[in-house]
Amino acid sequence: MSDAVLIADIGAATSKAVVVRGKAVKEVADPLTGAPLWPTAIHIDAYCGAVALHRRRADPDGFAGWTDDYKRDVVLVGRMLGTMRDVAARLLRGPVDRLLLVADRAAFADPEHRRVLLEIAEIVGFAEAELLERPLALAAAPEERAELALVLDFGARALTASVVRAAGPAVLDHETDRDAGGWRLDETLGAHLRTAGGYELAEALRTDHLPAATAAIVAKRLDFEFAATVQRMRTTVAAADVAADAVTALGPVLELHRDDLTRLLAPIVARALATAGRLLQRHGGVDRIVLTGGLVRIPQFARALVDGLPGRPVTWADEPDLDSVHGAVKLAGDAPQRRVAPAAANGHTPLRWDVAGGRLVRWLVEPGRPYPARAELAVVRTADGALRRLRAPDAPGVLVARHAAAGDPVLNGGYLATVAAPPEPAPVRGSVAVRYTRPVQLQRFTTTDGPAGLAFSPDGRWLAYARRESGADLWDSSNGQLSKVLGTAYCVEFSPDGRELLMGAHSGVVVNSLTGDRARSVIPVNDRVIGLEFGPDGRHLAIVTEGGTTVLHDWATRRDLWGGADGGWVGAFSPDGRLVATSTPDGRVIVREAATGTRITAVEGGVPIRSLGFSPDGRVIVINAVRGWNLRTGQQAWLHDWMPADQAATPTPDGRLLVATKGSWHVLEPGDGTVHARFDVVYGHPQALVVSPDGTRVAVGFEGTIFLVGIGEPA
Incomplete structure (x- = not known):
C-alpha cells in the first residue's frame, strides 16, 4: 500500500x-x-x-x-x-x-x-x-487560524454558515440558506438576460418547429449553451464594466452591465448578512469571518459582505x-489526533489499545514482520465513522500474531496482537573487520544458464542463484548441495531476517518462504523486475524495473512509498539509509531521499552503469568501479582510467568495494579510490559477484558455474 x-x-x-x-x-x-x-x-x-x-x-x-x-x-x-x-x-x-x-x-x-x-x-x-x-x-x-471562526461557504446549491472552533476542531452551530447559493444568482441572471434578449432571443431558442425527437435533443443543447453563456458573462462582468455574448451564432448579442450584477446580487447579500448576524449574535466570541465559494470571486459581492460585517476581520483566498x-x-x-498508542499490558507481549468500539479495517504489518518504534500496525473504524491508526510501542519489535481479522469488531481493551522483541540485527556495512588472505577456492556449483544475480542469506549459509530466463537455485554454501529449485527470476535477494527469498519476476516480486511458516506472496509491479536492494536497516526495499522505474517499498507494512520513472537498472542505498541512488538507461545517476522520493541531484555517468556504491560516510558515490563523485561538492573525487569504463563493483561488509577483472581482484576504498588489497586469480571476467555477510567469501558466477572463494578471515 x-x-x-x-x-x-x-x-x-x-x-x-x-x-x-x-x-x-x-x-x-x-x-x-x-x-x-x-x-x-x-x-x-x-x-x-x-x-x-x-x-x-x-x-x-x-x-x-x-x-x-x-x-x-x-x-x-x-x-x-x-x-x-x-x-x-x-x-x-x-x-x-x-x-x-x-x-x-x-x-x-x-x-x-x-x-x-x-x-x-x-x-x-x-x-x-x-x-x-x-x-x-x-x-x-487561512494562514492565520482563528480560535472561533464564522465560515460563510457560498456553494452552488446553498449558503452554509458555520461557527467552527479550532480546538478539537468542531462545528458548534450552523445554518443553511438555499436562496443565498450560486444557483440563485444564475437563475436571476438568466431571467434578466432572457428579458433583455426579448423576442430575438426567444426565437433563437425555439425548437417547436422541429420534429419532436429532434426538438427534445436541441432544447437540451440550447439549455446547456444558455447556462454556459450566463456563467461566462457573470465571470466577465466581475472584471469589466460590461459583458457581451451570444447564446447562438444567429441569436442576439446580450449585454450585462456591472451595475446590473450589483443590483441582482443585493438580495443574496442581504440574506447572507442576515444569516451571519444571527450566528454572530449567538456566538459573540467569533474572532474571524472566512468567506469561501464561487460567489466570493465576484469583487463587488465580497466587498458588500465586508462592508456589512464591521468589527471583525474578514478573509478570503x-x-x-x-x-x-x-x-x-x-x-x-494533525496525525497524532488519529493515532492511538497501545495501552500498557502489564509487561506482557499482547497489545491492546483504548478504542471505544468499532471494526478492524486492515492490518498494516504482516505476522513475522519487524516494525520500528511507534509504527502504525493497524487501522480501525470507530462507531462514529472515523479512522484510527493503531500504533506500536516506543520500541521496535516483530508482530508475532494477529488476534482479529479485517471486518471483526474491536472491543475497548481487547488484545488485538502479540509482539516480540526484534531479532539481533545483521551486521551493518562498515562494522565488519576483515583480514584479507590469498584466495582459496572452497566450492564449485554446476548449474545451467548464465547468472542474472547472486545473493547470500544474512547468516551466510544459503546462496541464491538467478538463472537467466530459466529459474533460480538455492544452494547450501557449507556443503555445496542444491536445496531448492524455484521459478523464473531475473534477480534475487534475501529478506533481512533470512526467512524469505525475493525473486524479480515478469510483473512483480515473488516472495518465497524458506521456513514454511509464511505464505508465498507477490509485490505487484507493472514491469519486469531486474534489481532488488534492501536499505541498511532492512525496512526499505528498492525495486528496479527493466523499463527504468524505481519503486521504494516499505517491507514492514508492505506498502509502496513512491515510484520514479527516471531511474532504473541498478540501485544502492547510502550507509545511513537516507539516500537511494539509481541509474538510468542513458547513463545518469539519480540520487533521491529514500523517505519521500524527492530528487537531490543527478550525476552524468557517461557510460552504461552496471553498479553503484557509497563511501561509508555517504559523501562519495561510486559509479561502476571507475569513478567516485563527491555529492557535497558536486565534483569528481577520483578516477581509475586504467579499468574498463563499465567495470562493475560489489560492496563488502567492511565498507569497501570488490572489483573483479580478468585475472585479478581489487578491494577499493570508495571514499578516495585507494586500492586496499589486490588478489591474483585464475578466473576470467565474472558475470555476477557477491560477498558474504562476514566478508570472508566471494561467490563468482560464470556461464553454468559458480565458484565460492575464500578471501579472508575475521580480523
Whole structure:
C-alpha cells in the first residue's frame, strides 16, 4: 500500500483534489483543461469532468450532473473519485490507496449518507477512506487560524454558515440558506438576460418547429449553451464594466452591465448578512469571518459582505474554490489526533489499545514482520465513522500474531496482537573487520544458464542463484548441495531476517518462504523486475524495473512509498539509509531521499552503469568501479582510467568495494579510490559477484558455474 493520500471535495458544480505524500502536496488537475477545478459531471461514455461537459453537446441524454440526492449521485461521485485517483497515481507514478473525502454537513447528520460515501470509496478501490466535515476544512484554510471562526461557504446549491472552533476542531452551530447559493444568482441572471434578449432571443431558442425527437435533443443543447453563456458573462462582468455574448451564432448579442450584477446580487447579500448576524449574535466570541465559494470571486459581492460585517476581520483566498482541500491538508497533517498508542499490558507481549468500539479495517504489518518504534500496525473504524491508526510501542519489535481479522469488531481493551522483541540485527556495512588472505577456492556449483544475480542469506549459509530466463537455485554454501529449485527470476535477494527469498519476476516480486511458516506472496509491479536492494536497516526495499522505474517499498507494512520513472537498472542505498541512488538507461545517476522520493541531484555517468556504491560516510558515490563523485561538492573525487569504463563493483561488509577483472581482484576504498588489497586469480571476467555477510567469501558466477572463494578471515 502507498502512503499517498487523495484529498478530494466533490461539490455540486465543481470538484477538486490534491494528493499528499510526505510533505509534498500536488494539485490533481482535470485531464482536459489542466485546471485544478473539475466540473462535477459525468457522461455515459465513462467520461467525467470537462470532457463530460464537451460530450453533452453531442449526446445530451448521456450527461449527468449533481442532483442533491446522495443515492442518485452514487455513480457520479464514484466515477469522479476513481478518475481523480487515476490522475493522482500517474502524477506520483505510484498507487494512491487512501482517501480523505471532504463532505458537507448533510453526510454527518445522516449515518446512512455517511455509510454510502464510505462504501463508494471502497468500491472505487481505496483501502482506507475517511470523511472530513467541510466547514472544518474551510476554517483551517487561512494562514492565520482563528480560535472561533464564522465560515460563510457560498456553494452552488446553498449558503452554509458555520461557527467552527479550532480546538478539537468542531462545528458548534450552523445554518443553511438555499436562496443565498450560486444557483440563485444564475437563475436571476438568466431571467434578466432572457428579458433583455426579448423576442430575438426567444426565437433563437425555439425548437417547436422541429420534429419532436429532434426538438427534445436541441432544447437540451440550447439549455446547456444558455447556462454556459450566463456563467461566462457573470465571470466577465466581475472584471469589466460590461459583458457581451451570444447564446447562438444567429441569436442576439446580450449585454450585462456591472451595475446590473450589483443590483441582482443585493438580495443574496442581504440574506447572507442576515444569516451571519444571527450566528454572530449567538456566538459573540467569533474572532474571524472566512468567506469561501464561487460567489466570493465576484469583487463587488465580497466587498458588500465586508462592508456589512464591521468589527471583525474578514478573509478570503485568491482561489476560494480550493479552500476546502487545502484546509483539509492542514488537518490531515494533525496525525497524532488519529493515532492511538497501545495501552500498557502489564509487561506482557499482547497489545491492546483504548478504542471505544468499532471494526478492524486492515492490518498494516504482516505476522513475522519487524516494525520500528511507534509504527502504525493497524487501522480501525470507530462507531462514529472515523479512522484510527493503531500504533506500536516506543520500541521496535516483530508482530508475532494477529488476534482479529479485517471486518471483526474491536472491543475497548481487547488484545488485538502479540509482539516480540526484534531479532539481533545483521551486521551493518562498515562494522565488519576483515583480514584479507590469498584466495582459496572452497566450492564449485554446476548449474545451467548464465547468472542474472547472486545473493547470500544474512547468516551466510544459503546462496541464491538467478538463472537467466530459466529459474533460480538455492544452494547450501557449507556443503555445496542444491536445496531448492524455484521459478523464473531475473534477480534475487534475501529478506533481512533470512526467512524469505525475493525473486524479480515478469510483473512483480515473488516472495518465497524458506521456513514454511509464511505464505508465498507477490509485490505487484507493472514491469519486469531486474534489481532488488534492501536499505541498511532492512525496512526499505528498492525495486528496479527493466523499463527504468524505481519503486521504494516499505517491507514492514508492505506498502509502496513512491515510484520514479527516471531511474532504473541498478540501485544502492547510502550507509545511513537516507539516500537511494539509481541509474538510468542513458547513463545518469539519480540520487533521491529514500523517505519521500524527492530528487537531490543527478550525476552524468557517461557510460552504461552496471553498479553503484557509497563511501561509508555517504559523501562519495561510486559509479561502476571507475569513478567516485563527491555529492557535497558536486565534483569528481577520483578516477581509475586504467579499468574498463563499465567495470562493475560489489560492496563488502567492511565498507569497501570488490572489483573483479580478468585475472585479478581489487578491494577499493570508495571514499578516495585507494586500492586496499589486490588478489591474483585464475578466473576470467565474472558475470555476477557477491560477498558474504562476514566478508570472508566471494561467490563468482560464470556461464553454468559458480565458484565460492575464500578471501579472508575475521580480523
